[in-house]
Each structure stands twice: as structure tokens, then as C-alpha cells.
Amino acid sequence: MGKHNLSKNSRKVWAIGGGKGGIGKTLFTANLGVGLAKMGKEVIVVDSDLGGANLHTLLSIKYVKHNLNDYLNNICKIDEVIMPTSIEGLNLISGANGVLGAANPYFLQKIKIINCFKNLKADYIIVDLGAGSSYNVLDFFNAADEKIVIACPEPTSIQNVYGFLKSAIYRKLSRTFSHNPQLKELITYATNPKNGKRVETINELSQCIYDVDKTSHEIFKKTLNDYRPSIIMNMLKNKGEQNSAQGLNLVAKRFLDLEINYLGFLQADPLIPESVKAMTPFMKMRRSEERRVGKECRSRWSP
Ligand SMILES: Nc1ncnc2c1ncn2[C@@H]1O[C@H](COP(=O)(O)OP(=O)(O)O)[C@@H](O)[C@H]1O
């Protein structure tokens, strides 16, 4: 394990989510980690996909001695789970690939993992989330200081990201009021599609909560206000495809009262699948390597 400087950075845990599989979460996590490490930061990338870990493969690590599951089961300390990679400053914590039952830790175990991440000595902890909107994924996403979703320009991916953010914000609200059965029930009711659209938007839910209790309403508004996810568009074939993020923004504003921060995009590039096959993050490739692989790709794809 490399040296870690105790960091006072209060926004150091970043989660990379987005609902759907195959949209580039793992790829982005690995390359963001490489990029930050190259800038001299101490970075730990975390594969929190407890059921289907593959971040280590992207970072050319073939053998994982200890994973998060060992830490949860008190088989080892968290320090023993942190593995160095071939990149200076970049370390990895692996999920629990293939361990039966590990894909569904109890809430207290999740809290243990999340608190542990926050206390790790590094500048940035980047958590690659699994696919879907299970409570596991949502709880890790909500606990992060920076919440980043990845989307592709296809309508299904945009729809998926919207569904993911909706589940995440309602989960956050539900946990915020977990001690208050009346409000919890109201929040569950608001997410039920069979409620006859009587509470269709989060603003309508806000009004209902205001009618029940003014103090809780203040907390509700603050929770919403503090909830600022960001988005990265991936696999763009042209710049115009960025517009699909704006459509998502409008819907999220109207129904969830959410402002989504647009961070930028990655274009669809044949070099990327090649870098995955080579088990080398493209941010690590040397120019000569990039040119060679790029040339091979072009000769294969061009007529
Ligand atoms: N910008 C891109 N251009 C081309 N291919 C990409 C791009 N981003 C991702 N891919 C391809 O998509 C595959 C799935 O990416 P991955 O990061 O594993 O998705 P996820 O973690 O969301 O399931 C990668 O193996 C890669 O080949």
C-alpha cells in the first residue's frame, strides 16, 4: 500500500452510479482514478459491486487477496483490503466477487463500510457502484459526498438515470424520516404509481408534509436543497447528443425539484474497448501505445 496523507477534504468520497449496466461506470471510475493519481493525488478506487466486481480486471490486477467481504466478516483489517496498482498513488479496494450472500449486506454493515471509506487516508475515494437501483446501491450513492451518474444518449439510458435519481432521492427522504411513521408512509405513498397521481411531483409531496408538520417540512426542503447530483454523458457520437442531458434536467426539475450538475462528456471511441481488452486504462496508455492501438482500430473499422 502506498503512503496516504490524512486529508481534510470534506468532499472526498465520490460515487459513480447510473442504474444501467454497460454504460461505462467501471471504465470511468478506473480512468478518473488514473487521472487524479497522475495529478499527484492519493486515490483509492472502490469496487462496491459486491455481487459482480470487475474493477480490478480493468486495472490489470489478476489476484485479489482480501476483499470487502473479508473486512465485513472481520477476517482482515481494512488496510489489508487496500491494494496498490501499477500506478503510483492509485490503490484499489475490491468487492466480493462470487461470494454467495455478499451481494446483500445488512444496513448496519453498509454503514460500517461507508464510515470506513470516509476515514480512509486518501485525497479521493471513488466508488464504482453496481447496476440497478437496489437499496445497497442507493445507500452507497446517497452516502457519498459527490454523487455522479453516467448516462448514454439513448432514451432508455436517460430514462434509467431518471428512475435511478428518483429512487435515490426518495430513499434519502425515507431514511431522513425513518423515525416518523406518518411521514415515512406519506413518502412511500408518493412513490406508489397507484396513488391516482394525487401526489405526482416532489413539490406536491412537499406541500403534504407542510400540512402535517412545519419543522419536518424545513428538514425536507433542506434535504432536497443539499441533494446535488452530477451527470457525465458517455459514448457520444456527436456533440449534439449532449442535449439529451438537458431533457433529463427539465424532467428532474419538474418532478423531483432536482438541479443536475452537468460535468461533461466522453465520446464513443474504439480505443476504449481495446483498452479494456488490454486491461490497461486508456488514461495510462502512452501516446505511442495510443497511436498503435488507434491505428489497429482504424484499419479494422474503416472500409
Ligand atoms: N466512451 C466509450 N467508447 C467506447 N466504448 C465504451 C465507452 N465507454 C464504455 N465503453 C464500453 O462499454 C463497456 C462497458 O463499460 P463498463 O465500464 O464495464 O460499464 P458498467 O460498469 O457501467 O457496467 C466497456 O467494456 C467498454 O468496452
Ligand SMILES: [Mg+2]
Ligand atoms: Mg461495472
